[in-house]
Amino acid sequence: MTTSIFAPTTATPRVAQVITLAEAQALIWQEAELLDTLGYKAWLDLWTAEGYYVIPTERGDGDPVVQLNLLYDDDAMRRMRVKRLTSGFAMASSPPARTVRTVSRFVVAASEPGLIAVRGAQILVEYKYDRTRIIAADVTYRIVATDDGLKLDQKVVTLINADDPLHGIGYLL
C-alpha cells in the first residue's frame, strides 16, 4: 500500500541515443501541460516503471528515503494518487484549484547516451475561491530513452518554501 522502505530506483537506459535539451524540454512541457489540464492518466504513461517522483520537505541535498517528504511516489503510489485525484471523491480535487505553470531556466546537469538530467525552475499559479497563489520550485528531471520514446525517470520538485507552511494541494506539482 505504501512505497517501499528501500531507496529510490532508477531505470537503465535501453536506447543509447543522445538526448538533446530540446527533446528533454519537449517532454517537460508536455508533462506541464498534462498536469495543468488534469491529464493524469496520460501523465502516468510519461514515466518509467522504476521512476520516482519526490517533493521533499527540506531544501538541500538530503536523502529522501531517510527524510520526510511531501510526496515520495514510486509507480504504485503514482497510480494510487491518480486514482484518488480522478475519483471525484477527494474533496480537495473535486475540482482542484485551476493551475497554470511554466517551466524554464533549464540547465543540463548530466548527459550520457540514453540519459539526460536537467535542472529547471517552475512557476505555478493556482486559482480557487477567488484566490490566486504562486508556488515556485526548483525542479530536477532525470529522463531516459526507452524503446517507447523518452520517459521521466525521476522528478524532484523542491519548493522555494518546502520547509515552511504550505496549504492543501489537490493537484500535482
Added chain:
Amino acid sequence: MATTAEPAATSSAGELFQGDRGDSRLYRDPALFAEEMDRIFKKTWVWVAHASELAGPNTFKTTQIGAQPVLVTRDKAGKVNVLLNRCRHRAATVCEKKRGRQSVFVCPYHGWSYDPDGTLRKVPHSWGYEEGFDPAQFPLQSLRVDEYNGMIFATFNPDAPDLAEHLGAARKWIDLFMKQGAGFGVKVLGEHSFRFPGNWKIQLENTTDAYHFPIVHKTFLDSLDEETENVFDVLGQGGWVEDLGNGHSVMVMIPALVDLEHDLDAPIPERFAELAQALRDEGHDEATVRKVVRAVGGTGFNLNMFPNIACSMAFFRELRPISVSETEVHHIAIGLDGGPELANRMRLRLHEHFQGPLGFGTPDDAEGWERVQRGVQAGDDMPIMVNRGVAAPQGTAEPGHDAGDVSSETGMRAAYRMWKRMMQG
C-alpha cells in the same frame, strides 16, 4: 490579528457556547479571537516542543504561543527554557531559524547577546548607557515550563495549576501513545506544516471527529489493501470518545491498538511483512521484530489536549492560531529514537501517505475546514451543532467520565466546555 488590549475581568464571550450548540461568531469574530489569545493562550499550558527536538545542550527551536513568537532552548545545563523571541532593547526577534544548535543568540539590530537560558550576556558600546545599567535586569522574558513524558509545555500564567494536574487523565493516554517508541523512546523525524483559511477551533474539533473519516477520507481508504482498510474502519470496531477533563479528550477508533504491547503474538499484518523480514535479516530477534513492527503501525486513538496539541495515532498534531480565519497546523512525524533505521523509514512513508499538504488525507481535511469557514458566513441564528452521540460501548471508558460512541461529538463538547470556562474566567 490579535489586539493587545487587556481583557476585561469578566466576559460574556462564554455565552457563545451553550450545552451542545455553538454560535457562528465562534469562528468569525475577530474581537473574540483576540480575547481567546489572552484568556486561553496566555492563561493555560500550551505545547511547544517534544524533548527530542532539543537533543543536547545549546539546541533550540522557534515557535509561537498564541500570537507571540517564542524561542525554546535547552541550555548548557540541560534545562529547557521558553523565552519570548524579542530583544529587550527595541524588540527585534533574536532568532529566525526554525531549529538548530547555538550557544548564544545575538540580536541582529544592535548586537545585544543572550545566553540560551535568556541571560543578557553583553551590550555593545555599553558606555552609552547611564551608570548603573545592569544587564542582569534585562534577560529575555522567560515563561513557566514543564514537561510530561517528553511533551514540553509552557505558560505565561504563574497561577496556572501544575502541568500534571492540568493534563490529569490525559497522562495515561500520553504514556500509551509513547509506547510506539518500542522501548527506544520517541523521536521527531520531521514535519509537515500548512495553513488553512479557517478558525483554529475547526481543527480542534476535527481531532476527535471519527464521523467525517469514512466520508472525507474515502480516497485514502480506497488506496489501502483490504486488511488495512478493515483496520481503518474507524466507525465499526466498538470505539468510543471519552472526556478526560480540562478540555482534553480521547477518541479510540481501533480498540485493539490502545496498548501496543498487548497481544504481540498476533499475526503480523501483510503490509508490514516486508519490514518484518528486513528486520529479521538485520539480525533482530523475533520478539524485537514484533515489538518494532507493532510500534511502527502506531496507536488506534487520537488524544486531543486543549488547546493546541494532539497525539494523533502515529504523529503529533499541533495547531497555531494565526487570525480568526487562519490557522497553521503542524503534522509532526515521529519514530523510534535509536531504533532500527528501516522502521523509521516505514514510519516516514506511512506519514507521507496520509499527512501533509500533498497527502492522501490532509488536503481534503483542509478543504473541508475552509468550507466550514466559508459557510459560517451565512445564517447568523443557526447554531454549530456538536450534539451527536449515543452511549459508549459497555466496558470501555473509565467509570465517571462522560463518554459516547466513537462517532460522538463528546470530545468537541469537552473542548468547548473548557473554552467556556476559560473565556468566562
